[in-house]
Amino acid sequence: MGVLPSQMIEGMIRDGALKATPAILPEQVQPASLDLRLGTVAYRVRASFLSGQNATVARRLEEFEMHRIDLSDGAVLEKGAVYVVPLMESLALPNGVQAVANAKSSTGRLDLLTRTITDGGVEFDRIAPGYSGPLYAEICPRSFSVLVRPGMRLNQIRFRKGQAVLSDIELRKLHAEETLVSGEAHIDDGLGFSVDLKPKNGNLVGFRAKPHTGVIDLDKLSFYEPEEYWEPIRTNEGRIILDPGAFYILVSREAVTIPPDCAAEMAPYLAMVGEFRVHYAGFFDPGFGHARAGGTGSRGVLEVRCHEAPFVLEHGQIVGRLVYERMAEVPTQLYGTGIASNYQGQGLKLSKHFKAI
Template sequence: MTDAPAGILPAHMIEALFASGGIVADRTFDDDQIQPASLDLRLGKIAWRVRASFLPGPGKSVASKLDRLKLHEFDLTGGAVLETGCVYIVPLLEELDLPADVAAATNPKSSTGRLDVFTRVITDEGQEFDTVPAGYSGALYAEISPKTFPVLVRTGTRLSQIRFRRGHPTVSDEELTGIDAAAELITGGHARIGGGLQLSIDLAGTGKDRLVGFRAKRHTGVIDMDVKAAHDPLDFWEPIHRRGAAELILDPNEFYILVSREAVHVPPDLAAEMVPFDPLVGEFRVHYAGFFDPGFGHSEIGGAGSRAVLEVRSHDVPFMLDHGQTVGRLVYERMAERPRTLYGEGIGSNYQGQALKLSKHFRAME
C-alpha cells in the first residue's frame, strides 16, 4: 500500500487493509460496518469500571493502568447498563497492525454524540485520545462515560468510528475557497473560511411552534444503543421553542441538540471533520461526533440541504447564543480515492438530508 496516494482511505481501501492484516478481528465485519470513509468499531466482551480517565503514556500499556485504576470487571455478552457519571474501559473487537505510512483518528459515531455519551479511543503507549500513530500495532480500547442518559450496550455495540489516513490530506483555506466556488460547500448562508469552513447557529425556529432545539432531561430511563426508533423523545427531551428574540442562554451542565444555520456539502472526493471545541468562539462544546463522510449533503444523490446537528454543552458559566453566531468549523480533507459508494446511497445512512434531528434511537416527533 506504500505506493497508494495520500489522503483518507475510502471503504474499498479499508476492506483491503483488513484483508492484508492491517485490521484484525476475531469475527467478520457487520454488513453496514464500513462507511464511505470510516469503519465503525465494536465493543468487546468485557468492561471495567475505573476510578478515573487516563492515558497510558510512553512505554506503558492500557492493561498496566487498569491494574491500578479498575474498580470491577463485568461481562458485556448479554448486555449491561452503563451508568451516568461513571467511566468505563472496554477492549474493542478490532485491533490494528498498520503499515508504517498509515495513521488513524477516531471519533464517537453521530448517534453516540447525540446521546451525550462521551466516548474516546485509547491505544497502548498513547499520549493523546482518539489518535492512532502510523504503524501502530496493538489493541484498541474505548473509554465510555455517559453524561446524561444511562445506556444499554453489549458485545458488538458500535459507539466509535475510525478513519485511516496516509500523509497530510488537510485542505488549506486557499484550496477550500476554490472548492467552494466550484462546488458550493454550504447553502443558506455565505461561506466563511478561516481554519476551515465556519458554521453558525440556527435559532430562528422552524414550523408553527418555532422549534429551536432540544434540552436533555435528567433521571430518565435507559436507552438501548442498538435499537432504532424505540424510544419516545418526550421521555428524554424537552423541546425548546423560540419565544421573542432569536437567542438562547446555555445553562452550565445541561446538554442541548441544536442545528447549524447552513446546510453542509461534502463533495465525493473530500471528507470533513468538525472541530469539537474552539475557545475562540466561546466556552462551549458544539460537537462530539466529528466525521462527515464523502457525499454528505451531496445534491446528486438527493441529499442537498443536510444540516450539521450540534451537540452542545456549555462550560462553567451560562453562555448566550444569538441566531447566526459562529459556533464551529469544518476541516476538509482529501480522499486517497473517490469512494465507490457515497454517504446516503443505500448504506444505512441515518442522517442524509437532515435538519434538526435527534438520534436514530427515538421515534419521530408527533
C-alpha cells in the first residue's frame, strides 16, 4: 500500500498498464511519478470543461472546439485562452490503483494552469481506480503566452494503492525521527508552512508577473532575462499587499525535508484565511531536501494568486500545508543531484527558463 515508486512505475510500463505512442522514455520516470508528454495537436476551446460520467473528452470537444492547432513545428498558446491537448500516454490501470496528476514545478512557476482530464471524469487531476483510456491536458496560460511542441512535459501523474496519507500522529512521529521542517512544526491535517517576508540578506522577497511580456519558448532554459517578465517585490516591513488578479512567486520560511520512504503534495490552505491561493505545482518527491539525496532542507516556492480584494500578507503567516504519504517502497532513484533535479536546495527561485538572479 502507498505511492508507487519509480521501479513499480517501470513495471506498469512493462505490463501495459501505462502505454504511449511513441514509447515512454526512461527519463519520464521520476522517483514517485511519471512525466506526461504533449501530443501533436491542440484544440482551442470556448471554455474549460470536464467530460462527466458516461461521456468522452472527444465528444465534448465536438461541442466546444473553436479551432485546432498543429503543434508539430511548434505553436504559441496565447495568454487567457483555453486549450485541450491529447497526451501521448494512456492508461489501463489495474483495479485498486488510482492516480492523481499535477503540474510540474516549472509549469506552475510560469502561472501555466495545466490540468489532466479523462473520459468519464468528474474531477480535474483525479483518476479513478481501474481507469482505462486516453489522457488529455487542459492548458490555460495565465500570465505569459508560451511556445510548445510535441513531447513537452508540462504535467505529471502519481499512482497509489490504498490509503497512503499519514495521520497527524504519524506525521509527528516522523518529524521526531527525521526533522521534516526547520523551526516549529505546525501539524494539523498535514504539515503547515508559512511565507518568508524577512529574508536574511537584503529585502527581495518575491516577484510579480508583468502584465505585458513576450512569448516564452518552453525549450529554452536559463535563457530569458527575469526583469523582462517579472517585477521584483521588496519590503523592509515584513509584509506585502497582494493585488487582485496578480501572480506572485514567493518562498516558504521553512526548509522542508521529504524522507526517501515518503512523498508529499502541497495542498491549499483554508480559503477563510484570505483572498489568495497558494498551489499550482504540488508534488514533492522522495529525497527532496534530504541529506541522502544531496539536500540539507529545501524551501518551498509558493505560486500565489490574489483573488477579489487586495490582501495583506505578513511574514510568518501560514499559507499552505504539505500532506505526506507513505511510499509502497523506497524508490531506486531519489530527487536530487543523482537525477539532475532542478530545485534541490532551492530558495526563492524562478522557473528554469530564466537566467539566475
